[in-house]
Amino acid sequence: MTSPLAETVLPTAEATVVIDEPPAGIEGFEGTFTWVDPRTLVVDPYNHRKPPAPGTEDSDEEQVEDTTEPDPELIASVREIGVQTPLLLRPQSDGKTLGIIFGQRRFKAATIAVEEAIAEGRTFRLVPAIVRTDLRGVDDAALTISLIENAHRKDASTRDSIAAVQQLSLMKISKTRKAKYARSLGLTVDQVKASETAIKLSDKSLAKVMKYDFDFVEMADFHEVEDVGDALWQLKRAKRRDLEAGNGEHSNWAHAMQGLRDEKKDRDERVRLTAELTDAGVPVVERRWSWVTSDARPLTDLTTADGEAITPEDHRSCPGHAAFLDRDEPVAVWLFQDWATHEHHLAPDAPKDEREQESKEEAKEVRRTVILNNKAWRAARVVRQEFLATLCSRKGDASPAAWALIMSTMTGTSYLYSHFVDSFRTDLVASFLRVPDPNEDRTKWHRVNDPFGELIAKTPPGRRWRIFLAHVAAAYEQQAMGDSAWRGHVDSTTTVWLRFLRGEGYPLSEFEAETLATAEAQERERAAEKEAKAAKESVEDESEAEPAAA
Numbered sequence: 001m002t003s004p005l006a007e008t009v010l011p012t013a014e015a016t017v018v019i020d021e022p023p024a025g026i027e028g029f030e031g032t033f034t035w036v037d038p039r040t041l042v043v044d045p046y047n048h049r050k051p052p053a054p055g056t057e058d059s060d061e062e063q064v065e066d067t068t069e070p071d072p073e074l075i076a077s078v079r080e081i082g083v084q085t086p087l088l089l090r091p092q093s094d095g096k097t098l099g100i101i102f103g104q105r106r107f108k109a110a111t112i113a114v115e116e117a118i119a120e121g122r123t124f125r126l127v128p129a130i131v132r133t134d135l136r137g138v139d140d141a142a143l144t145i146s147l148i149e150n151a152h153r154k155d156a157s158t159r160d161s162i163a164a165v166q167q168l169s170l171m172k173i174s175k176t177r178k179a180k181y182a183r184s185l186g187l188t189v190d191q192v193k194a195s196e197t198a199i200k201l202s203d204k205s206l207a208k209v210m211k212y213d214f215d216f217v218e219m220a221d222f223h224e225v226e227d228v229g230d231a232l233w234q235l236k237r238a239k240r241r242d243l244e245a246g247n248g249e250h251s252n253w254a255h256a257m258q259g260l261r262d263e264k265k266d267r268d269e270r271v272r273l274t275a276e277l278t279d280a281g282v283p284v285v286e287r288r289w290s291w292v293t294s295d296a297r298p299l300t301d302l303t304t305a306d307g308e309a310i311t312p313e314d315h316r317s318c319p320g321h322a323a324f325l326d327r328d329e330p331v332a333v334w335l336f337q338d339w340a341t342h343e344h345h346l347a348p349d350a351p352k353d354e355r356e357q358e359s360k361e362e363a364k365e366v367r368r369t370v371i372l373n374n375k376a377w378r379a380a381r382v383v384r385q386e387f388l389a390t391l392c393s394r395k396g397d398a399s400p401a402a403w404a405l406i407m408s409t410m411t412g413t414s415y416l417y418s419h420f421v422d423s424f425r426t427d428l429v430a431s432f433l434r435v436p437d438p439n440e441d442r443t444k445w446h447r448v449n450d451p452f453g454e455l456i457a458k459t460p461p462g463r464r465w466r467i468f469l470a471h472v473a474a475a476y477e478q479q480a481m482g483d484s485a486w487r488g489h490v491d492s493t494t495t496v497w498l499r500f501l502r503g504e505g506y507p508l509s510e511f512e513a514e515t516l517a518t519a520e521a522q523e524r525e526r527a528a529e530k531e532a533k534a535a536k537e538s539v540e541d542e543s544e545a546e547p548a549a550a
Contacts, residue, residue, distance in 0.1 A: 030134035033086065035126035036098065038110040043068075044090060044099030046139050048146035070109035073186030078109040079116070080184035082125040088149075090135040090142055098131060101142050102149040158210055159203070165195040165216065187216070194220035201226075212236045218253070225260040228267070234260060241507065249390075251507040254383040262379055269330035277332060283322040285335070292351055296322065296337040301350035310336075310344070328371045370487075376511035377486050381477075385431065387506045388473045392432045398465040401503050405496075406468045409475065416493050420475035426451045428474035433467065486511070490519035 051068045070078075087103030100107050110127045117124035135142050168181055169192045182192045198219035201209065205226055209219050218239065225231045238256035242249065277284050291297050299310045312334045315321055320337040336344060346352070398406070409417050424444050429452070430437040438451040456467060480493035498516045502508055508516065 029132055031130050031132045033128070033130055036087075036089070036129050038107050038114055038127050040098070041087075041089065041107055042092065042097055042099050043104055043107075044092070044101050044142060044146075046143040046146060047100060047102065047104060048143065048149070049102075049104050068104050068108070070105045070112070074105060075109045075112055076186040077184040078106065079113045080180055082113075083110050083127045086128040086130050088132060088145070089129050090132045093137070098129070101132070101135070101146050103129075158206060159199070162195050162199045162216065162219075165192055166199050169193050169196050191216040196220075197223050208232060212239065214239070221253075221257050225257070225264055228260050228264045231260050245505075245507060249387070249505055249507070251383060251387055254386065255380065255507070255509045258379045258382050259376075262375065266330055270325055273325065273330055273332060277323055283337070285322050285324050285337075287324040287327060287333075290351075291335070295340070296320075296335050297339045297344075297346070297350070299334045299336060301347055302336060302339055302344045303347050304344070307345070309347075328368050373486060373511065374483055376509065377483060377515075380509040380512050381481065383509065384481075384501065384506065384512075385428075385477065387501070388470075388477070389432050389434055391504060391506075392466045392470045392473070393434065394466075397462065398469060399504065401500060402469055403465070405500055406465070406472050409472045410468070414493070416479040417475050420479050423478065425474070425478065428477055429467075429470045432470035432473055486515045486518075490515060490522060492519075492523075495519040495523070 049068045083103075083106045085103070085106065087107055088101045089098040090101055091097075092099045107127070110125070114124040135145075165185065165187065168178070168185075171178070175189075178192065179189050182189050185192075194216040198216045201219060201223050205222070206219075209222055209232075214222060214235075218235070222231065222235055234256045235253065238252040241252040245252070274284050285296065288294060291301065299312065299315060302310050304310060315334065315336065318336065320339060321334070322337050323332040323334050325331070326333050424439075424447050426439045426447075427437045433452075433455065435452075435455060438448045442448070452467060456464070459467065476493065476497040480491060480497050485491065485494045495516065498508060498512060498519075502516075
């Protein structure tokens with residue numbers, strides 16, 4: 001049999017060819033299109049793609065990737081919309097079986113999808129195929145075609161892939177269809193939407209994030225904060241911690257992003273404030289650790305000739321009026337340049353020398369620590385409360401620990417729970433249940449009597465635990481996690497709540513972890529003191545009992 005790839009005899013140089021009409025198209029091969037059950041197929045022995053040789057899996061040599069196996073994304077695609085590109089088949093030597101020349105990975109993915117459908121009692125999709133009848137017994141051609149198929153297939157660039165997904169995101173189609181297509185690509189709807197931002201990354205930034213296997217959502221997040229200092233380092237560390245936790249949550253990432261967003265907001269506010277001061281004609285000077293040896297002084301260090309405090313409003317017209325930006329917060333601190341020549345005087349409590357300045361800075365450092373810790377505590381709250389909303393939407397039943405907390409809180413007589421109920425607040429409960437607050441814009445005295453009645457009626461019995469947990473979570477968040485909960489003696493309710501969240505899979509932020517460690521150290525210290533006191537009382541009781549016995 002002549003191979004269809006045999007060389008065509010070209011006309012000789014002496015031959016004269018006259019073409020009166022344009023050349024007509026001809027068919028390239030003999031074959032038919034059909035639909036097949038993938039379970040009836042075999043892999044042609046001349047298929048170019050081969051799995052690793054058997055027995056090499058335990059070898060000390062570097063493992064070779066099995067390119068015949070479908071990846072999860074391909075399986076997801078075939079599961080959702082079936083095989084879209086036909087397989088290329090040819091009849092085998094038995095005259096009955098069809099063998100795969102190329103499309104082996106699609107065939108395996110389709111087989112998985114068919115077996116899943118049968119196991120679940122569903123109909124399954126057949127696979128489109130082109131049967132090359134002209135390749136029956138022509139092994140060299142089958143092998144060459146298989147080689148060409150793989151040799152000329154080049155992976156699309158990452159940017160091409162993002163751009164394609166971006167096109168899907170921008171299409172005006174229903175959410176249901178978009179979700180279906182997203183699943184077929186092995187993506188979530190959020191990842192498809194994030195491609196619109198991810199595509200904005202520069203080639204250099206894209207190369208960086210691909211090195212750490214960022215998905216589209218993570219790429220979009222990085223684009224939001226990539227101009228903030230060590231953003232990439234913080235995010236790749238957070239991603240690694242989430243992967244190590246292995247619970248599918250992304251709380252470490254969320255903590256890192258919230259901190260970076262706050263840092264970006266602080267920086268941007270400083271830029272805006274500096275521009276505003278400059279436009280107003282106010283000189284903006286560099287902040288100094290100490291002003292005692294400078295010709296400039298903050299207004300808080302100065303008084304008028306009559307000993308009166310100087311306000312920024314009163315001082316705007318003075319020629320030495322200037323400002324610098326506070327170290328911890330993006331606010332202007334007003335000062336006066338060359339104060340001694342303009343009839344200003346040092347306030348009684350203003351530092352006169354470096355020693356006094358150092359003492360004052362120590363007090364400022366304490367305040368600065370409080371400010372930074374407050375920021376860290378509030379930043380963690382954003383992530384923590386989003387975790388609670390996710391926790392209150394989990395499938396299945398509540399965990400035993402959640403049920404124990406719900407029942408002990410709601411049936412107990414704690415100060416925390418009674419004060420929460422007396423507040424008549426429903427905003428946090430609504431937030432955790434991801435529903436509108438029925439009492440928004442209402443006063444304490446004009447609240448809805450049954451704020452979640454409709455939701456309760458619609459919620460199946462097996463999911464009502466979510467409403468209970470949202471209610472109890474709101475009580476703890478409101479009463480045990482206020483801005484000052486981390487300071488001084490950490491209340492036992494704060495400790496209980498942080499331990500519970502950690503047990504439910506919430507990765508504590510670094511500052512939350514520090515607060516819990518402080519609380520647990522305080523618990524051990526109190527337990528040791530109690531034990532020492534009991535031992536002392538026991539000794540005293542024994543010494544008092546001895547004379548009586550005599």
